[in-house]
Structure formats: C-alpha cells, structure tokens
Amino acid sequence: MPKVGMEPVRRAQLIDATCESIFRFGLADTTINKISGLAGVSTGIISHYFGGKNELVEATMRKILIDLGEAVSSRVRQAKTPRQKIWAIIEGNFSHHQTSLRFVTSWLAFWSQAMHVPSLAKLQNVNRRRLQSNLVFWYRRLLSPEEAKIAADGMAALIDGLWLRGAFEQQGFDSQKAKAIAFDYLNRQLV
Amino acid sequence: MPKVGMEPVRRAQLIDATCESIFRFGLADTTINKISGLAGVSTGIISHYFGGKNELVEATMRKILIDLGEAVSSRVRQAKTPRQKIWAIIEGNFSHHQTSLRFVTSWLAFWSQAMHVPSLAKLQNVNRRRLQSNLVFWYRRLLSPEEAKIAADGMAALIDGLWLRGAFEQQGFDSQKAKAIAFDYLNRQLV
Amino acid sequence: MPKVGMEPVRRAQLIDATCESIFRFGLADTTINKISGLAGVSTGIISHYFGGKNELVEATMRKILIDLGEAVSSRVRQAKTPRQKIWAIIEGNFSHHQTSLRFVTSWLAFWSQAMHVPSLAKLQNVNRRRLQSNLVFWYRRLLSPEEAKIAADGMAALIDGLWLRGAFEQQGFDSQKAKAIAFDYLNRQLV
Amino acid sequence: MPKVGMEPVRRAQLIDATCESIFRFGLADTTINKISGLAGVSTGIISHYFGGKNELVEATMRKILIDLGEAVSSRVRQAKTPRQKIWAIIEGNFSHHQTSLRFVTSWLAFWSQAMHVPSLAKLQNVNRRRLQSNLVFWYRRLLSPEEAKIAADGMAALIDGLWLRGAFEQQGFDSQKAKAIAFDYLNRQLV
DNA sequence: AATGAATGAGAATTCATTCAT
DNA sequence: AATGAATGAATTCTCATTCAT
Numbered sequence: 038m039p040k041v042g043m044e045p046v047r048r049a050q051l052i053d054a055t056c057e058s059i060f061r062f063g064l065a066d067t068t069i070n071k072i073s074g075l076a077g078v079s080t081g082i083i084s085h086y087f088g089g090k091n092e093l094v095e096a097t098m099r100k101i102l103i104d105l106g107e108a109v110s111s112r113v114r115q116a117k118t119p120r121q122k123i124w125a126i127i128e129g130n131f132s133h134h135q136t137s138l139r140f141v142t143s144w145l146a147f148w149s150q151a152m153h154v155p156s157l158a159k160l161q162n163v164n165r166r167r168l169q170s171n172l173v174f175w176y177r178r179l180l181s182p183e184e185a186k187i188a189a190d191g192m193a194a195l196i197d198g199l200w201l202r203g204a205f206e207q208q209g210f211d212s213q214k215a216k217a218i219a220f221d222y223l224n225r226q227l228v
Numbered sequence: 229m230p231k232v233g234m235e236p237v238r239r240a241q242l243i244d245a246t247c248e249s250i251f252r253f254g255l256a257d258t259t260i261n262k263i264s265g266l267a268g269v270s271t272g273i274i275s276h277y278f279g280g281k282n283e284l285v286e287a288t289m290r291k292i293l294i295d296l297g298e299a300v301s302s303r304v305r306q307a308k309t310p311r312q313k314i315w316a317i318i319e320g321n322f323s324h325h326q327t328s329l330r331f332v333t334s335w336l337a338f339w340s341q342a343m344h345v346p347s348l349a350k351l352q353n354v355n356r357r358r359l360q361s362n363l364v365f366w367y368r369r370l371l372s373p374e375e376a377k378i379a380a381d382g383m384a385a386l387i388d389g390l391w392l393r394g395a396f397e398q399q400g401f402d403s404q405k406a407k408a409i410a411f412d413y414l415n416r417q418l419v
Numbered sequence: 420m421p422k423v424g425m426e427p428v429r430r431a432q433l434i435d436a437t438c439e440s441i442f443r444f445g446l447a448d449t450t451i452n453k454i455s456g457l458a459g460v461s462t463g464i465i466s467h468y469f470g471g472k473n474e475l476v477e478a479t480m481r482k483i484l485i486d487l488g489e490a491v492s493s494r495v496r497q498a499k500t501p502r503q504k505i506w507a508i509i510e511g512n513f514s515h516h517q518t519s520l521r522f523v524t525s526w527l528a529f530w531s532q533a534m535h536v537p538s539l540a541k542l543q544n545v546n547r548r549r550l551q552s553n554l555v556f557w558y559r560r561l562l563s564p565e566e567a568k569i570a571a572d573g574m575a576a577l578i579d580g581l582w583l584r585g586a587f588e589q590q591g592f593d594s595q596k597a598k599a600i601a602f603d604y605l606n607r608q609l610v
Numbered sequence: 611m612p613k614v615g616m617e618p619v620r621r622a623q624l625i626d627a628t629c630e631s632i633f634r635f636g637l638a639d640t641t642i643n644k645i646s647g648l649a650g651v652s653t654g655i656i657s658h659y660f661g662g663k664n665e666l667v668e669a670t671m672r673k674i675l676i677d678l679g680e681a682v683s684s685r686v687r688q689a690k691t692p693r694q695k696i697w698a699i700i701e702g703n704f705s706h707h708q709t710s711l712r713f714v715t716s717w718l719a720f721w722s723q724a725m726h727v728p729s730l731a732k733l734q735n736v737n738r739r740r741l742q743s744n745l746v747f748w749y750r751r752l753l754s755p756e757e758a759k760i761a762a763d764g765m766a767a768l769i770d771g772l773w774l775r776g777a778f779e780q781q782g783f784d785s786q787k788a789k790a791i792a793f794d795y796l797n798r799q800l801v
Numbered sequence: 802a803a804t805g806a807a808t809g810a811g812a813a814t815t816c817a818t819t820c821a822t
Numbered sequence: 823a824a825t826g827a828a829t830g831a832a833t834t835c836t837c838a839t840t841c842a843t
Contacts, residue, residue, distance in 0.1 A: 041843090043806065063344030065256055068833065079808045084835060142343055149340035152333055152395065153254030165396060190393075191386065191409045198389025202381075204343065205356060218382045225416035234823065259816060270825045272819085281817060425802065445726030447638055450837060461804045463840085472838060524725055531722035534715055534777060535636030547778060572775075573791040577764065580771025584763075586725065587738060600764045607798035614822095616827065642813065652829045657814060 055097040064146035119178035136210040246288040255337035310369035327403040437479040446528035501560035518592040628670040637719035692751035
C-alpha cells in the first residue's frame with residue numbers, strides 16, 4: 038500500500054507555497070512551476086489534488102479568508118459587551134498572523150483578481166459582507182440604526198484601508214499603529 | 229504624406245484603451261491584442277509609441293495617478309481654511325471622474341501589481357505619500373503633531389478603504405455615501 | 420496470503436476494459452486511468468501484468484483478431500463443400516459477437532493505428548493475409564487461378580468494407596444485411 | 611504594410627503538412643510541432659489561422675473529402691449512360707491522386723477518429739452518404755429498387771474495403787487492381 | 802498481489818515582440 | 823506613420839511510468 042492520508046498534507050503544503058509565491062513574485066508571476074518548486078513537489082501534484090492552477094488559487098483565497106474569519110470570531114466569542122465585541126473584531130483583523138506581509142500580499146492580489154473572476158468574487162463578497170454585518174450588529178447595540186450603518190461602513194473601510202496601505206509600508210505592517218488608529222476611530226464613533 | 233503630430237493622440241488613445249481593457253477583462257487578461265483592438269489600431273503601434281506593453285501599463289498608471297492628483301489639488305487650491313482644505317482633499321478623491329468603476333478597477337489592479345513591479349511601486353509610493361503628507365500638513369494646523377499623524381493616517385486609510393470596498397458594490401460606487409462617511413470621520417477627529 | 424492464479428483473470432479483465440474504453444472514448448482518449456477504472460483495479464496493475472499501456476493495447480488487438488479467427492475457423496471446419504467453406508468464412512466474419520459495435524470500433528481503431536506501429540502492423544498483416552489466403556484456397560476449387568485471385572481479393576475487401584461502413588450506421592451494425600450483400604456477391608462470382 | 615493575402619497560402623501549407631505528418635507518424639503522433647516543422651513555419655501560426663490543432667485536423671479532413679468528391683463528380687459529369695456514371699464513380703475513387711498512400715492514410719485515420727469526434731463524424735457521414743446515394747441513383751436506372759439498394763451498398767463497401775486493404779499493401783496501393791475488381795463486381799451486378 | 806501517490810516529459814496554447822512592407 | 827504576419831518562449835495540463843508500502 039502506498040502512503041495514505043497524504044491529501045490534507047499536500048493540500049496544505051501547496052496552499053502555503055501559493056501564498057509564498059504570491060508574496061515573492063506576485064499573483065501574475067505565480068506559475069505552477071514556482072508553486073511546486075516552493076512546495077518541493079512536482080507540478081503534476083497540483084492537477085492531482087486541485088484539478089488545476091485556478092482551483093488551487095481559489096483554495097488559497099478561501100484558506101486566507103477562513104483564517105481571517107476564525108481569528109476574528111474566536112476573539113469575538115470571548116468579548117462581553119458590544120464595545121468589546123467591536124474591539125475584538127478590530128483586534129482579530131490586526132492579529133499577528135493576519136498582518137504578516139505574506140498574508141496581506143495575497144489578500145490584496147485576490148481583491149484585485151476577484152473583480153474579474155466570478156468564483157473569487159463570490160468568496161470576496163461573502164467575506165466583505167461578513168465584516169460589515171458583524172460590525173453593524175454590534176454598533177446597533179450602541180447607536181441609532183442610521184448611525185450604526187455609517188459607523189460600520191466606516192470601520193470596515195478603515196480596516197481594509199489600513200491593510201491596503203500597510204502592505205506598502207517599507208518597514209512592514211505596523212499592527213500596533215493600525216489598531217491605535219482603529220480604536221481611536223471607534224472611540225470617536227461612540228462619543 | 230505621413231500624418232504628423234499623431235504621437236499625443238495615439239498615446240492618449242492607447243492609455244484609454246488600456247483602462248477600458250483593465251475594466252472589462254482585468255489586468256491579468258489584458259493583452260496588447262485587446263488593447264489595440266479597443267483603440268482601433270494595430271498591435272505594432274504599442275511598441276512604436278511606448279516600447280512595449282509594460283511601459284504602456286506604467287504610463288496608464290501614471291495617468292490615473294496624475295488625474296487623481298489634479299482632481300485633488302485643483303479643489304485644494306480653492307479652499308481657504310485648513311478644515312476646508314481637508315474637506316477638499318476628500319472631495320477630490322471622491323469626485324465623479326475618480327469614482328467611476330473604470331477608474332477604480334484600474335487603480336486597484338495597479339495597487340496589487342505595484343507590490344512586485346518596482347516602476348509601479350515607485351509611482352504608487354509617490355501617490356500614497358502625497359495623500360498622507362497633504363493630510364498631515366493641514367491636520368497640523370488643527371491638531372497636535374501626534375494627533376495630526378494619527379488623524380492623517382486614519383483619513384488616508386479610510387479614503388483608500390472606501391475605494392476598495394466601493395469597487396465591489398453591486399450598484400456601483402456611491403460617492404455620496406463615501407463622502408458622508410469621510411466627513412463624519414473628519415468631524416469626529418476635529419471634535 | 421496472496422491470491423494465486425490471478426494472472427489470467429486480471430489479463431482478461433484488463434483486455435475487456437480496454438475494448439470498452441476504446442468503444443466509449445476512442446483509442447486516442449483511452450488512458451490507463453480509464454482502463455483501470457473500468458476494470459475496477461489500480462493503474463499499477465497494468466504495468467504489472469502487461470509491462471505498459473502499449474503492450475496491453477497490443478494484447479487487446481491480438482485478442483480481437485484471435486476471436487475473429489476462431490469464429491471463422493470453427494464455422495469453416497463444419498462446412499463441407501468449397502462453396503459452403505466460403506459461405507462459412509462470410510458467416511464467421513458477421514457472426515453476432517464480431518459485429519457488436521464494441522468489437523468493430525476497436526477493430527477500426529487498430530486498423531488505423533497499425534499503419535504506424537510495427538507490432539500492430541504485424542498482427543494486422545497476419546490477419547489480413549489469413550482471410551485472403553483462406554478465400555483464395557476455396558475459390559480455387561471453383562474458379563480458375565486468375566478468377567480465384569480476383570474473387571478472393573474482392574470478397575475480402577467487401578467484408579472489410581461492410582465492417583467499415585457498418586461501424587457508422589446509426590442503428591447499429593446490421594449483420595443480416597451485410598451477409599445478404601456478401602452472399603449476393605458470392606453467387607454472382609460463382610455464376 | 612505587411613505581406614497580405616498569405617492566409618490561403620498558409621492554410622494550404624498547413625493542411626498539406628498535416629497530411630504529410632499523418633502519413634509519416636500517424637494521427638496519434640501528429641503534433642503541432644511536427645506539423646509546423648513540416649510546413650516550415652512556427653507553431654503559433656496554427657492557432658493564428660485555424661484557432662487550434664483540432665480545427666486544423668478538421669480542415670484537413672474536409673479538404674480530403676472535398677478533393678475526393680471533386681475527383682468523382684468531375685468524372686461523373688463527363689459520363690453519359692448510367693453504367694458509365696457508375697464506372698466514373700469507381701474511377702474517381704481510384705484516380706491517381708486519391709490512391710496515394712498519403713491520402714489513404716489520412717482517410718483511414720479520420721475514419722477511425724470520426725467515431726468519437728462529432729465534428730469529424732458529421733463530415734464523415736456526409737461523405738459516406740454521398741457515395742451511397744450517388745450509386746443508388748444510377749443503379750436504379752438499371753435495376754429494380756431492391757436490387758439497386760443492395761448493389762449500391764455492396765459497391766460502396768467494396769470501394770471502401772479496397773482502400774482499407776490497399777493502405778496496407780507493401781508495394782503501395784495498386785489502383786489498377788482495385789479498379790479491375792470493382793469493374794468485375796459491377797459487370798456481375800448488371801449481369 | 803495490489804495499490805495509488807508522485808513524477809516529469811511532452812503536448813497544446815497564449816501572447817509580447819519583431820520586422821518587412 | 824502604421825500594419826499585422828510571423829515568431830518562439832513560457833505556461834498549463836495530461837498521462838504513462840515508477841515505486842514505497
């Protein structure tokens with residue numbers, strides 16, 4: 038019998054290598070040769086486990102969004118008050134793992150790519166709406182419906198904007214600074 | 229007899245076609261065939277006037293950033309008080325032309341691409357810093373240096389984040405809503 | 420304890436699956452994955468029992484030609500007169516098993532392939548000549564040598580041509596019609 | 611201005627090279643590298659003029675069937691009596707150009723391939739039916755409807771069978787012999 | 802005896818660039 | 823000034839074969 042149970046291992050390996058390649062070369066210059074080279078496997082494996090490059094890229098995006106969602110929701114669960122819940126959402130978005138350049142680079146590449154690839158757009162929309170509706174839910178506990186809508190849209194945009202600009206910081210993403218800005222915004226929203 | 233003075237015409241034609249192609253197909257699926265087809269000229273023209281596809285793409289990004297810069301600075305010039313100046317920067321960023329999906333799509337594609345293409349990164353950094361330093365300059369008239377830094381970074385991120393999320397709105401970019409959110413943030417920053 | 424005596428079983432299984440795959444997908448789209456899938460075994464088995472795909476394909480062709488040869492010779496043995504012998508050859512070629520589309524499809528694929536694969540060409544030539552020499556042998560009992568040659572070549576070509584065209588009939592190979600045509604030809608050859 | 615009017619030249623060149631490649635290597639081993647190599651052009655040309663390999667192969671088959679059809683119909687036009695018409699159909703099918711091994715090899719490859727490729731099957735059916743209906747038409751002038759049907763089906767099968775077996779003759783297709791056999795059959799059909 | 806994970810050579814296709822006209 | 827035919831390197835995908843278990 039051949040080695041069994043390799044599937045989850047290989048899939049994780051290849052998704053990691055895809056992130057690494059997007060980080061190093063950009064999505065446009067990410068080829069299955071580079072991915073399989075980084076993963077230390079042959080190119081054929083990609084078709085074998087994912088069907089093709091597109092599916093691997095999609096799986097990578099899904100992984101990133103799921104990780105991000107989990108980082109947020111695990112923190113939100115532990116929070117008590119509505120204010121702490123929003124705080125937790127911000128914290129989750131700027132937790133260490135999420136702000137590694139490796140992560141942010143892929144996130145940005147996907148955001149751009151999603152505009153023209155339906156399967157990615159679907160994932161992107163789910164994620165975008167999740168952040169927005171989470172925020173609205175807790176802001177409503179503290180503000181009028183109209184104010185909550187504006188506050189949530191503003192905070193969601195600020196979080197994504199901090200990521201976006203953070204991706205270009207020479208000295209790497211400064212998550213402390215990002216959090217400080219977001220918390221400052223939050224304090225001002227809640228008077 | 230050959231037509232003379234075609235250069236500026238052809239360059240503008242090709243840059244417009246490049247924006248159109250990025251909007252329609254995405255940067256990844258933008259080929260010189262599509263660009264020259266949209267422009268109604270032959271493929272050879274691109275090499276002739278720009279040297280190659282990369283240079284055309286770079287020229288297109290430069291054009292977009294210059295347009296954006298001019299939309300902002302023309303408004304800033306007319307503003308009087310520091311608060312109006314900041315208001316003008318926001319207005320400029322969400323003026324009609326800037327928020328057309330055509331524009332936002334290219335802007336986002338370039339932001340992603342710039343992470344791995346030095347010539348684009350340079351343009352991107354100039355633009356990114358210009359927005360930040362413009363904001364800091366006027367916030368300093370109204371806030372302490374520390375507060376001004378945070379306010380400027382926050383506003384810059386919010387503006388970019390609103391673009392980013394606006395690019396995905398089903399019903400198109402709602403620049404009124406974006407401005408409302410940014411002005412609300414501004415009001416809270418300046419108490 | 421390992422099963423013993425599996426070899427003939429596995430070989431027959433794989434040859435059947437190869438016929439089935441050629442029938443369903445065509446020789447060009449017959450892969451060892453499809454063959455082993457149809458046979459319900461793993462791909463490795465093919466190398467194990469046949470050495471490789473080519474050898475399996477060759478074995479399949481050999482099987483088809485042997486089956487065909489046996490269908491003919493068993494009938495010929497029972498025939499008495501030269502005319503009945505020729506009749507038996509025709510009958511054998513259009514007996515039920517031989518005219519199933521499954522069979523004809525593989526036969527045609529091999530005929531085409533044999534033109535460029537020496538090992539298949541050899542099998543093909545043996546078979547082609549066997550039909551011709553069988554026919555000549557019995558026609559000589561009834562006709563002059565020159566007439567017998569033409570009669571045999573004609574009948575051999577007619578039989579193969581009926582297969583060829585029969586393979587494309589929408590409603591399947593009509594062996595009754597094929598036999599009627601061949602017998603009519605035979606009657607005219609023998610006045 | 612670049613060279614114009616190259617399209618028909620290149621298309622003919624590539625179709626010829628495809629025939630040559632099928633003759634030399636077989637359809638299964640015909641690659642766009644081999645085709646473009648034989649044609650003395652680059653591989654990109656194939657996509658440029660045909661869209662892809664499949665379309666080139668289809669165009670090649672169409673060319674072969676059209677040539678065959680024309681060889682037949684030009685002869686039929688000149689024939690006077692029904693018997694001469696049938697004679698002309700046979701002549702056309704075994705005229706020099708049609709019986710070159712180059713031609714026959716491709717013809718056989720396509721026949722096999724057509725069983726699983728709808729676009730080729732369509733071409734094949736048109737051609738197969740044309741031969742049959744042409745023959746029926748003229749046999750009806752000389753025989754009863756039932757006899758005409760059998761005679762036509764028999765002659766069509768004989769013609770194809772002679773091609774099929776002729777493709778394998780060591781010393782090349784002997785069109786004189788093929789014609790002699792077919793004419794002999796014709797004489798016997800018409801008593 | 803049998804598996805199926807892994808390989809990597811080979812295939813078709815795409816596309817920026819070149820260049821004769 | 824402008825064309826677009828032609829190139830060929832680069833990319834993705836397929837698939838027969840190998841081999842550790």
